[in-house]
Amino acid sequence: MSESSLRLVWVYPDLLSTYGDQGNALVVERRAVQRRVPVTRVDVRSDHAVPTSGDIYLIGGGEDRPQRLAAERLRRDGGLNRAVANGAIVFSVCAGYQILGHEFINDLGRPEPGLGLLDVVSTRGEGDRCVGDVLADIDPQLGLPPLTGFENHQGITHLGPTTRPLARLRVGRGNGTGDGTEGAFNDTVFGTYMHGPVMARNPHIADLLIKLALDVNALPPVDDQWYDALRAERIAAAVQPA
Amino acid sequence: MAANSEPLSPRAKLAVTAGRAAAAVSRAAGKGSGSVIGGKVALRFDPDLLARLARHLDVVLVSATNGKTTTTRLLAEALRAGGPVVSNALGANMPAGITSALAGGSDARFGVIEVDEKYLAGVARDVAPKAIALLNLSRDQLDRAAETRMLAEKWREGLAGSEAIIIANADDPLITWAASSSPTVVWVAAGQSWKDDAWSCPSCGGVLQRPDDDWYCGECGFRRPTPTWALSGDHVVDPYGVAWPIHLQLPGRANKSNAAMSAAVAAAFGIDPKVALERMFKVQAVAGRYDVVSFLQRDLRLLLAKNPAGWLETFSLIDGPPTPVILSVNARGADGTDTSWLWDVDYTRLAGHPIMVIGDRKLDLAVRLEVAGLQFRVCANLDEAVRAAPPGRIEAIANYTAFQDLRRRVGN
Missing domain, CATH: 3.90.190.20 (Mur ligase, C-terminal domain)
Structure with a gap:
C-alpha cells in the first residue's frame, strides 16, 4: 500500500470491458472515497505497460478474440504477475478470471496459456450458455453476505488443489463444473463469473478489497440502502425467477 | 428496374393473400398490427416470397445498432421524390415483418427496408438490394451472445462480393471492417460519439489510435477510409464539396448523422441532396420517439x-x-x-x-x-x-x- 492514496488499476479496458466492467472500478473508487481514502485510478490500455505499484487490480470480461489478445499481451508484459508477487490484490471477472488461470480455450479453439495466478484451468462448455441470475454463499473464511450476480458465459473452470471456490451455489451454474462451485480465490487473487457488475450487487466485496489493500479490519459504515434494496430484489429473482 | 415489370406468380399471390388474412385476424384479436404473423403465414405458403416481392423494387436495406428506424423513415421520405415507396416503417425488421411490409406495396418503385443486424446478410442475399446503408455497430443486448465484433465479421462475410452499393459510416471502425470487403462502397463521415466497442483493430487486433475524428491501426495499417460525403455540423457535404443545410424536426447529432447517410443513399438513387434533405424535414416523431x-x-x-x-x-x-x-x-x-x-x-x-x-x-x-x-x-x-x-x-x-x-x- 502506497502512503498517499489507494492505487486502483483497471487492466485493459480496450479489450476486457464488454459487460459494464467499469462498474467494478467505479464502485471500489466510490466506496474508498466515501471512507475518505483518496483513490488514484489508472486505466491501462493494452498497448501500455501494466504498472507494478498498484494496490488493487481489476480485470473484466470480454469477447473471445480480445480475451486471447489480452492473455498474449499480459504474458508478454509480465507486470500483473510482478504486482501479485509484490502482494497486490487482483479481482477478475469472466474472461479475465479465465486469463488468471493456467490455461483456457481461445477463440481459435486451442488451449491458450494464462498467467497462472490462480490454480484453475478453463475449457468451453458444449451446451447452452449459462445466462441468468445467480445466488451463492461466499466462503465463510471471507465473512461476507451471499453473492448475487448475473452470469453470461459458456466457460467451465476446474479448480486445482491450491485454490478455493469463492462461493457455493444456491442458484446458477457458476464454474459450470456441476460441483456447485462459483469462482475461485487464493490469498489476494480472486476470480468470478459474476456480472451485474459484481461490485454493484455485492459492495462488501469492494470493501473487502479496500480492507485488504489498507490492511485494516474494518471500514466506517456508508449508506447502503440502494445496494441493499437491489440485493434483496435480485436474490428474490434468483430464487423465484419471473 | 421498372415497377411491376413481371406480375407475381399465382403461388406468391396466394401467399400474400393468406398473409393478409392472418394479419387481419391478428388485428381483430387486438394483437398489434399483425404484420409479423402475416409475414410468417405468407412465408410458409411461399418461402421465396420475400425475394419475389423485392424483384419488383429498387431496394435499399438499412442496418445498424442505433438509428435504423429513424433513418428508414428519413430515407423513405427522401426517395418519395422519385416515386412511390414501400417500407417497414414500424420497425418490424426481421424477415417476416419485412415480407409483410413489401406485400402491402404492390405499386411501389422503391423498397426502403430496415433490417435487424442479425438478419442483414440473409436478407441481402434474398432481396438483391440496389444499396445497403450501414450506420454503426455497438454493444446491445449482451445476453444474446451476438457480440458486436462477431456481427461485424458476419456482415463482412455476408456482404463480400455483393453487387449492392454499400453506403457506410467511415467513422465507425467496425462498420468500415464490415463494408470494406464489398466492391462498391460510398464512405460517409457520419460521426460516432461512442467509441468503446472499437479500440482494437478489427483486422489484426492491434490497438487502434483515435486522434480527434481519425482512426488507424498502428500495426497493420487498417485505417479510416477517405470519405466522399461528410456530416459537418448542421450540413451535409456532398462529393463535390457542396454543403447542404440539414433542417430536421428530429433533435440531436445522431439524427443529423442519419440524415447525412440518407442523403448519400438518396443520391445513389438519383435524388438530389437538396430535394432529399428538404423532404426529410417532414419526418416528425418516429414510432413515438421524440414525441x-x-x-x-x-x-x-x-x-x-x-x-x-x-x-x-x-x-x-x-x-x-x-x-x-x-x-x-x-x-x-x-x-x-x-x-x-x-x-x-x-x-x-x-x-x-x-x-x-x-x-x-x-x-x-x-x-x-x-x-x-x-x-x-x-x-x-x-x-x-x-x-x-x-x-x-x-x-x-x-x-x-x-x-x-x-x-x-x-x-x-
Missing part, C-alpha cells in the same frame, strides 16, 4: 435509448438543467436481461437535473446513480415521477420495453 405529449399538465418528451451509445447521444440532445429527467429501464426479453450495460453509460452527464427513476430495474439504476454521486428519486410509476416535477418540459428517457410502457401510459 412531446401532454400528461398531467406537463410536456413529456419521449426518448428511446436502448444501449450505451444511444444513451450518450440522448444526453447530448436533452434540454439543460433544471429540466427534470425521468429514467426508465426494464430488462425483459426484448431489452436483454443483463443490466450491466448501465455502467457503461456516463450518468454524471445528468448532474444538475432533477432525476426520477422508474421501470422494472429502477434499483439497478438507483445504485448506478448513487455511485455516480447524483441526487435522484426512486418512484413507483410514471405518474408519481411526473408529479414530482413542476409543470413544464420533462425529458423521459427509456429503454425498449420501458419506452413502450411509457407510450401506453400516456396514450401515445
Whole structure:
C-alpha cells in the first residue's frame, strides 16, 4: 500500500470491458472515497505497460478474440504477475478470471496459456450458455453476505488443489463444473463469473478489497440502502425467477 | 428496374393473400398490427416470397445498432421524390415483418427496408438490394451472445462480393471492417460519439489510435477510409464539396448523422441532396420517439435509448438543467436481461437535473446513480415521477420495453 492514496488499476479496458466492467472500478473508487481514502485510478490500455505499484487490480470480461489478445499481451508484459508477487490484490471477472488461470480455450479453439495466478484451468462448455441470475454463499473464511450476480458465459473452470471456490451455489451454474462451485480465490487473487457488475450487487466485496489493500479490519459504515434494496430484489429473482 | 415489370406468380399471390388474412385476424384479436404473423403465414405458403416481392423494387436495406428506424423513415421520405415507396416503417425488421411490409406495396418503385443486424446478410442475399446503408455497430443486448465484433465479421462475410452499393459510416471502425470487403462502397463521415466497442483493430487486433475524428491501426495499417460525403455540423457535404443545410424536426447529432447517410443513399438513387434533405424535414416523431405529449399538465418528451451509445447521444440532445429527467429501464426479453450495460453509460452527464427513476430495474439504476454521486428519486410509476416535477418540459428517457410502457401510459 502506497502512503498517499489507494492505487486502483483497471487492466485493459480496450479489450476486457464488454459487460459494464467499469462498474467494478467505479464502485471500489466510490466506496474508498466515501471512507475518505483518496483513490488514484489508472486505466491501462493494452498497448501500455501494466504498472507494478498498484494496490488493487481489476480485470473484466470480454469477447473471445480480445480475451486471447489480452492473455498474449499480459504474458508478454509480465507486470500483473510482478504486482501479485509484490502482494497486490487482483479481482477478475469472466474472461479475465479465465486469463488468471493456467490455461483456457481461445477463440481459435486451442488451449491458450494464462498467467497462472490462480490454480484453475478453463475449457468451453458444449451446451447452452449459462445466462441468468445467480445466488451463492461466499466462503465463510471471507465473512461476507451471499453473492448475487448475473452470469453470461459458456466457460467451465476446474479448480486445482491450491485454490478455493469463492462461493457455493444456491442458484446458477457458476464454474459450470456441476460441483456447485462459483469462482475461485487464493490469498489476494480472486476470480468470478459474476456480472451485474459484481461490485454493484455485492459492495462488501469492494470493501473487502479496500480492507485488504489498507490492511485494516474494518471500514466506517456508508449508506447502503440502494445496494441493499437491489440485493434483496435480485436474490428474490434468483430464487423465484419471473 | 421498372415497377411491376413481371406480375407475381399465382403461388406468391396466394401467399400474400393468406398473409393478409392472418394479419387481419391478428388485428381483430387486438394483437398489434399483425404484420409479423402475416409475414410468417405468407412465408410458409411461399418461402421465396420475400425475394419475389423485392424483384419488383429498387431496394435499399438499412442496418445498424442505433438509428435504423429513424433513418428508414428519413430515407423513405427522401426517395418519395422519385416515386412511390414501400417500407417497414414500424420497425418490424426481421424477415417476416419485412415480407409483410413489401406485400402491402404492390405499386411501389422503391423498397426502403430496415433490417435487424442479425438478419442483414440473409436478407441481402434474398432481396438483391440496389444499396445497403450501414450506420454503426455497438454493444446491445449482451445476453444474446451476438457480440458486436462477431456481427461485424458476419456482415463482412455476408456482404463480400455483393453487387449492392454499400453506403457506410467511415467513422465507425467496425462498420468500415464490415463494408470494406464489398466492391462498391460510398464512405460517409457520419460521426460516432461512442467509441468503446472499437479500440482494437478489427483486422489484426492491434490497438487502434483515435486522434480527434481519425482512426488507424498502428500495426497493420487498417485505417479510416477517405470519405466522399461528410456530416459537418448542421450540413451535409456532398462529393463535390457542396454543403447542404440539414433542417430536421428530429433533435440531436445522431439524427443529423442519419440524415447525412440518407442523403448519400438518396443520391445513389438519383435524388438530389437538396430535394432529399428538404423532404426529410417532414419526418416528425418516429414510432413515438421524440414525441412531446401532454400528461398531467406537463410536456413529456419521449426518448428511446436502448444501449450505451444511444444513451450518450440522448444526453447530448436533452434540454439543460433544471429540466427534470425521468429514467426508465426494464430488462425483459426484448431489452436483454443483463443490466450491466448501465455502467457503461456516463450518468454524471445528468448532474444538475432533477432525476426520477422508474421501470422494472429502477434499483439497478438507483445504485448506478448513487455511485455516480447524483441526487435522484426512486418512484413507483410514471405518474408519481411526473408529479414530482413542476409543470413544464420533462425529458423521459427509456429503454425498449420501458419506452413502450411509457407510450401506453400516456396514450401515445
